[in-house]
Amino acid sequence: MTSRPIPLNDPDAGDDTTTPGSGHDAPERKRLTKWQLYSRRFARNRPAVAGVVIFALLVAFALFGSFFAKYDHVELDFLALSDPPSPEHWFGTNNSGNDLYAMVVVGLQRSLLIAVVVAVGTTVLSALVGTAAAYFGGRVERVSLFVIHFLMVAPTFLLLAMMSNDSGGDWKVIALVLILVSWFFQARTIWTMSLSLREREFVHAARYMGVPGLRIVLRHMIPNIGSLLVINFTLGVVGAVMAETGLSFLGFGVKLPDVSLGSLIGIGASSISSAPWLFAFPAAALTLLTVSMALIADGLRDALDPTSAAGGRA
């Protein structure tokens, strides 16, 4: 006996249940596509849906929160320096009199943009390069690996940090820098995983059907490392916020008057005993962001995973 998982198939899905060619009369049956299946499975997962709700609220807060703000984030209220939360300043103020509510809204906007752009960018870039290198092999593989290995040993972070500094803390440049310094580690992992994938029979099967190489990469290779990509993406969001915070700390990141959650937390952490609200509100926003990402990622992984408890059904 080979070890065999508990079969999850229906009793009605047994072997040879129908004689070939017996003709099933199902005239206009609605067939679910893959995406419908995935979204149904995702929707059944309560924590994942909660994650989507939290994320949606955060986005709404970042986009529309400024409509309710009484102050602009650069405006200084000299009558309220380092004030705790009050009806006037909902989240309190810092020692120069900036309204923290307005700063959190703007900071969240920046951080969301940077985090999502960086996470999507690194995941897509690393998935494409990693799987394509593995699938095509030969020269494509050698060149990609050479680039990856070169980037791994070169002090890329330092070089690119200098570049971003020149740009004066523009968030777009920071996002680009973060993508460029983090994609290749993931690409290397994805390449190793894809090596075994390219020897799988369904990849051969697709090739022998005449499916073009790039489409095999997109249709067969990338979905099958989906779980890894989802995890990479979630960690990427968290990592991007952290990295951006680190950059800000070194003075290379987002610069005042522009703020991000990272820079707010960095400032708030230094006054945590005297003015805890300066740390608490941005940190809460960041926590909500990462928690929602983790929940969504979990749900996505389960929905995409063919071997999950749903057992290959909707």
Add this chain to the structure above:
Amino acid sequence: MTTPVLSVRDLTVSFPSEAGRVDAVRGVSFDVAAGRTLGIVGESGSGKSVTSLAVMGLLDENASIGGSVTFDGQELLGKSDAQMSKIRGNGIAMIFQDPLTSLTPVFTVGDQIVEALTVHNPKLSKRAAWDRAVELLRLVGIPRPQERVRSFPHEFSGGMRQRVVIAIAMANDPKLIIADEPTTALDVTIQAQILDLIKTAQRETGAAVMMITHDMGVVANVADDVLVMYAGRAIEQAPVDELFADTRMPYSIGLLGAIPRVDKTEKTPLVPITGAPPLLVDLPDACPFADRCPIVTPECRAAEPALVTVGGKADHRAACIRAEEIRAGRIDGGPVYPVPEVPASRFDEVPRDLREPTLEVENLTKSFPLTKGAFLKRKVGEVHAVKGVSFDVREGETMAIVGESGSGKTTTLLQIMDFAPQDDGDVRIVGTSVADLKHAREERALRRDVQIVFQDPMGSLDPRMTVFDVVAEPLRTVGTAAKDIGPRVDELLDLVGLDPAHSDRFPAAFSGGQRQRIGIARALATNPKLVVLDEPVSALDVSVQAGVINLLDELKGRLGLSYLFVAHDLSVVRHIADRVAVMYLGSFVEHGDVDEVFDDPQHPYTRALLSAIPVPDPVRERTREHIVLTGDLPSPTDTITGCAFVSRCPLYQTLDPAEQTRCETEVPALTGRDGVHVNACHYR
């Protein structure tokens, strides 16, 4: 009968799982006496391996075990791991399925045998232990044991490693040897050697043997008593002759009817058992086989039948309420299983010469460079995987290539599928030479005509795609209009006997046999003329295998397909093929019409292959002449000047020196009746 060595009573094993408690073994009882062999047969999931592991005390900690296992007068259940360790490898020895993983790669085989010896005999001196190790290796037929004892497992072939495993099992003169599918991972010629060897080991040690297998042929070959398991229970138990001659339980009858026989000429369809084994969770109190049984009655679902004696014979027991009505696999004058019909092919009447060839292969050669050095790879030699193979496949015909692993049969097939241009030969598919393909577009057009079905039904379907997308992929690739794809997929699924309503499920929701049907549906999507099948049934259980073979037969007749079939199982080949080629070390040694080759094998290798297959008939199996080949396939890196088979050829041994020289120096060509039956031996 003397007191049994091992006595198992009402053994139950259950595991917790997410779906509920899985009752893997549900009340199994049997005895094994010294010097006797008990064969336990069943399909995957029937609980046969769990039974053996329970006896060895090797089950997971979360398993709950009930009943009683008495070995040599001691109760084994309830013993601690430390207490069991004194018995394992000493009183009870185990031979596992996969010889590649059951030896530790970092120790020499000598170390491993010595370890088995000294752990149970601490007083044994190192010297004596090594002497005994050499002695054991000699006993299991390892040449030059004095030197080989210091070799590492990777320096041995699969068959040789299994010999070492048996040597370890024999080391302490066990009273009971448990062999769990010991030959499943091996080629037939090696299987014959190993089965002989297990018999030798039994003779030498006088041990009782528990042989677990799914192969009825192996059972007929080695067993004295047989226990057939289904859904965690013994459903029939009898001495081997009795079981094969007078089968009573419908499941056992089905198992025997489902196997193609290498010794049968007429082509009757196989009898598949429909359905799949039940889940072992919350089984109702009914016969577990009722849903698949062709002679089911309402009483079958009332209560689970007990294993009771049938036919007034004390040693034949079956768990079927209709067992008394069934005599030798027949009931009420007819067979228990209705024989399915296979439609005739429109090509049946057309003589072979008048059919169009769908595939022509001329002098196909493939060699892999052997390189040395880690950085600057330099070529030090070549491995000739395929050497000058030529054949053709005509319309409506099945051509099979058989051979042991390493013979180059899969490489041949992949070369054809890769459309690899040949330097000094040609591959023509439906008249188009692969050398003429200029653009990717032309290549894709040709791919419509040739499709492939893979061996592993798990691996060949993308787990992330629904069945609909899987079957639709070749259609989309050839640019079928979106509105035509839906109906075509439904039609294809219906054709292979699956319910099209299940097409929005993922492959994981289907059983092995169903997945292989999905693979076949995908291969048929573009209406190919030639379907290439790479061991399409070897990963399936026998009852399911029969259904897939019948399906292939039926589709061939209905759609007028040609098959190029690669297999190591000669019984399947005999059943399905019209033409067959036997491959050895990269070239054909015999090639011709299937009945010609199987009924009148010429080449000594073909003869040995055919005689090595165990036939599921104990009487025939005992009287049949077995040619057991010595040694293994030579390494393909060796340069062989003459006939490649010289090192193992039984005929060569009987020749006089002048004739032997010819074998060693001159490569034999395929000679005989062209197109009907040719073989590559100087003296046949």
